[in-house]
Amino acid sequence: MRILMVTSFPIVGQTDGTAMLAVQVFRALKRRGLDVAHAYLKLRRPWDVPFEGEFEGSPSFTLTPSRWISGMAEIRKRFPFDLVHAEHYGGATRALAACELHKWPMIYSIHSLLGEEVERDKLGRGLVFRTYRTLERRVCRYASGVVVLGHGVKKIVVEEKGVPSDRVAVIHPGVNLADYAPGPAAEIPGIGPEHKVVMYVGNIRDPNQGVPILLDSFPRVAEAVPEARCVLVGGPSEVGEAYRQQLGRFGDRLIVLTGKTPDEITALTRRADVLVHSRLACRENDSVQTKMAVYLASGRPIVATNYGDYQHLLGDTGAGLLTPVDSDALADGIIEVITDANLASRLAAATRPAAEEYICMDRNVDRYLALYETALRLGPRRRSSKAEATA
Structure with a gap:
């Protein structure tokens, strides 16, 4: 053929x-x-x-x-x-x-x-x-x-x-799961071993991606977990600067990384304590985006808003913690994962079977x-x- x-x-x-x-x-x-x-x-x-x-x-x-x-x-x-x-x-x-x-x-x-x-x-x-x-x-x-x-x-x-x-x-x-073999985590400027990394990967401008919900939730996360840092892997950079201003006194805890290759993104996800996708409940998000394949393949704990196939991919498989489309609920989910090592471990362990079933190319x-x-x-x-x- x-x-x-x-x-x-x-x-x-x-x-x-x-x-x-x-x-x-x-x-x-x-x-x-x-x-x-x-x-x-x-x-x-x-x-x-x-x-x-x-x-x-x-x-x-x-x-x-x-x-x-x-x-x-x-x-x-x-x-x-x-x-x-x-x-x-x-x-x-x-x-x-x-x-x-x-x-x-x-x-x-x-x-x-x-x-x-x-x-x-x-x-x-x-x-x-x-x-x-x-x-x-x-x-x-x-x-x-x-x-x-x-x-x-x-x-x-x-x-x-x-x-x-x-x-x-x-x-x-x-994705090709062979590209996500275990390896060293990437170093992130401003991130030390003591920090808890809340990471999002993808376009940070399009409204359906729900990045503003993540930003709205982060002050509550930062107050509960002072060592928490928010890392956005994506662009454009000028949007990242606007988000930093929006966070006010927590702006210095936001790091935006632009122009990363797939290999670099793979290494960056290894440093995440939790990967987040706070997408909106709208028809455009009936399509599962490529980032979820990257998230599942990375083997890191996932927190996402509960819409569409995320119940199928994350909730039913145990590979992610789902929350309502709400900044307070999202903050509670992120805090729970980065402060409960057993929960984070269970979520991470469930990602590989889910990846092999649903996103293995x-x-x-x-x-x-x-x-x-x-x-x-x-x-x-x-x-x-x-x-x-x-x-």
């Missing part, structure tokens, strides 16, 4: 969560022995010429808008792929025309819900949102299969986007292959003219 992974973002040299999700899938498929190539369907700088390079020994093509259709056809001649695996709504909507024209099966991997992300700062949403929404509806009518990152997203995709349930697979973000790839085989057997979806008219 040959797979062409299509993205709307580069993957060479990228370390953000969106790109790393695609990279982990790409690598896992290759480890399983599949032939995989990559196509970056670029939107900006449309006057650039197409480019052929490589990513970790596999072909990687960059196509400008004028070549999204003809360029993919040329790739097909040189790399006769069996199906297109489109990452995120950007990759899926840009690859749609070529797939429809040539009747190539497409797998659409949904990172996050389109309606919750695009132009969220515009009242009523603008032209970009409306265009993406129209194209994504066509993708959902066409796609041979859909990958979602949470059971809540599957419900929305089935009930609101009209994709048959048997064509939707819940596959949580995964070598296991997740079986789930992808099952969906691929279904997609190839059933082919792209078809609708009668009557059904199209009704839609």
